[in-house]
Amino acid sequence: NAGVTQTPKFRILKIGQSMTLQCTQDMNHNYMYWYRQDPGMGLKLIYYSVGAGITDKGEVPNGYNVSRSTTEDFPLRLELAAPSQTSVYFCASSYGGTSYEQYFGPGTRLTVT
Amino acid sequence: GQQVMQIPQYQHVQEGEDFTTYCNSSTTLSNIQWYKQRPGGHPVFLIQLVKSGEVKKQKRLTFQFGEAKKNSSLHITATQTTDVGTYFCAGPSGGSEKLVFGKGTKLTVNP
Numbered sequence: 001n002a003g004v005t006q007t008p009k010f011r012i013l014k015i016g017q018s019m020t021l022q023c024t025q026d027m028n029h030n031y032m033y034w035y036r037q038d039p040g041m042g043l044k045l046i047y048y049s050v051g052a053g054i055t056d057k058g059e060v061p062n063g064y065n066v067s068r069s070t071t072e073d074f075p076l077r078l079e080l081a082a083p084s085q086t087s088v089y090f091c092a093s094s095y096g097g098t099s100y101e102q103y104f105g106p107g108t109r110l111t112v113t
Numbered sequence: 114g115q116q117v118m119q120i121p122q123y124q125h126v127q128e129g130e131d132f133t134t135y136c137n138s139s140t141t142l143s144n145i146q147w148y149k150q151r152p153g154g155h156p157v158f159l160i161q162l163v164k165s166g167e168v169k170k171q172k173r174l175t176f177q178f179g180e181a182k183k184n185s186s187l188h189i190t191a192t193q194t195t196d197v198g199t200y201f202c203a204g205p206s207g208g209s210e211k212l213v214f215g216k217g218t219k220l221t222v223n224p
Contacts, residue, residue, distance in 0.1 A: 031210065042201060042216040043156070050210055058211060090155055098205035098212050099144060101158035 001026050004105035006091050012111045013081040021076040021108050023091030031094045032074040033102065034058075034066065036087040043090065049074055050097070081112045115140050115206050119215035127223050132189040134218035136202035143205055145178055145185045146212065151198040159187075159200075192222050 007022045025032065030051045035043040035058075045058030049068040063085060065077040074093075078085060088109050092102040116139045126132050136145065144163045148156040160169055162178035162185060169176045173196075175188045189196055199217040206213045 033211075035214075040219075043203075043214040045211055048211060092156075097210040099161075099163075101146065101161065102148075102156075102212065104155040104157070107155050 006105035006108050010109045017081050018079050023074045024072050025093040029093035033092045034076045035090045038087050083112050086112045117213045117215040123219045125221045126192050132192050134187050134200050136185045138183045138204050141182050146203045148201045149198050194222050197222050
């Protein structure tokens with residue numbers, strides 16, 4: 001099992017550009033999450049999904065969109081990138097809700113200049 | 114909304130010294146989880162505590178859940194350089210399916 005995979009590992013965007021961060025898990029987990037981590041800070045939830053076709057906002061959803069068409073994939077879309085979106089983005093999955101451990105991907109380091 | 118606070122934010126120790134990080138929630142938690150993130154890495158699950166007053170050990174790591182289920186601690190005995198990283202606690206956000214993470218305690222160990 002590869003676990004949770006994320007692509008790309010690094011990306012530099014210009015202000016106003018758009019991109020999609022890919023996340024795939026092969027553990028047949030229903031729950032998937034997107035977090036951002038700013039330097040020296042904790043993890044802030046952007047969006048999450050409890051199953052295919054179901055998504056919901058987290059703490060910091062503005063400027064992002066998600067979709068969940070399959071159990072395995074949970075892409076995060078950045079529209080009109082801004083410097084404030086410079087961060088490390090982690091995708092995570094879990095078997096169930098908050099009673100289950102979350103498995104994190106290796107992260108995508110994004111810089112917007 | 115619910116807040117999870119961790120102290121200290123940073124801790125620097127000499128190898129062999131003990132280390133403790135504390136986690137406090139503004140609300141009662143049904144469970145609390147602890148994660149470790151090595152420098153440049155991703156968070157990795159360490160443990161979950163569920164019962165009031167629960168104590169769990171993993172080798173040199175001791176985890177406690179408070180009697181009121183609003184606080185928790187992680188204690189490392191005789192730190193080693195392999196313990197370096199940031200330790201996060203996380204608790205459920207009310208009745209939702211979301212975890213709220215503390216800001217973490219960054220541990221550095223001087224050999």
